[in-house]
Amino acid sequence: MEKKRCGWCGNDPLYIEYHDTEWGVPVYNDDKLFEFLILETFQAGLSWITILKKRENFRKAFDDFDYNKIAKYDEAKFEKLINNSGIIRNKLKIKATISNAIAFKEVQKEFHSFSNYIWNFTKGKPIKNKWKILSEVPATTELSDLISKDLKKRGFKFVGSTVIYAHLQATGMVNDHITECFRYHQVS
Numbered sequence: 001m002e003k004k005r006c007g008w009c010g011n012d013p014l015y016i017e018y019h020d021t022e023w024g025v026p027v028y029n030d031d032k033l034f035e036f037l038i039l040e041t042f043q044a045g046l047s048w049i050t051i052l053k054k055r056e057n058f059r060k061a062f063d064d065f066d067y068n069k070i071a072k073y074d075e076a077k078f079e080k081l082i083n084n085s086g087i088i089r090n091k092l093k094i095k096a097t098i099s100n101a102i103a104f105k106e107v108q109k110e111f112h113s114f115s116n117y118i119w120n121f122t123k124g125k126p127i128k129n130k131w132k133i134l135s136e137v138p139a140t141t142e143l144s145d146l147i148s149k150d151l152k153k154r155g156f157k158f159v160g161s162t163v164i165y166a167h168l169q170a171t172g173m174v175n176d177h178i179t180e181c182f183r184y185h186q187v188s
Contacts, residue, residue: 026172035065041158057086070101096157126188
C-alpha cells in the first residue's frame with residue numbers, strides 16, 4: 001500500500017526523500033538552521049525543487065554553509081559566487097547571505113545560539129497544525145510576520161514573512177504535514 005504524503009512533493013524522488021526524511025523535523029542545531037535559512041532566501045521567487053537540485057552545489061560554493069567563513073567573504077569570493085553556474089547567481093541574494101551570516105553571529109552572541117532565539121518564538125516546541133488538505137496551509141502567519149519583522153530589525157535580508165514561514169515549516173517549528181500524511185504523527 002502506497003504511503004499517503006503531502007501533495008506538494010509529487011513524484012520526484014528528490015522531493016519525496018526530502019519530504020520523508022527532513023521536512024518538518026524539528027531542527028535545533030544552529031548549523032542546520034543557518035543552512036535552511038540560506039536555502040530559503042535563495043528560494044524566494046523560485047520553486048523549492050530548484051533549490052533542492054542545487055543544494056549540494058550551494059553546500060560546496062558556501063563552504064558547507066559555515067556562517068563563520070561566510071561572514072568573512074570578500075569581494076573576490078563574491079565574484080567567484082556570482083560566476084558559479086551551479087547556484088542561483090542573484091547578486092542581492094548572495095550579498096544577503098553574507099550579511100545574514102554576520103547578523104546570525106550577532107544573534108548567537110545575544111542569545112547564546114540562534115536556536116535559542118528562533119525557538120523562543122514557539123516556547124521551544126513545534127506548533128502542530130491540523131490541515132486536512134494542502135490548500136488550507138497558509139503562506140504566512142502572524143508568527144512568520146513577527147519573526148520576519150524581528151529578523152529585519154536585526155539586519156537580516158530576504159527574510160519576508162513567506163520565506164520565514166517556509167523556514168518554520170522546513171525546520172519543524174510548525175508541523176504542516178496534512179493530517180493524512182504518514183509523517184504527520186512522526187515529526188513532532
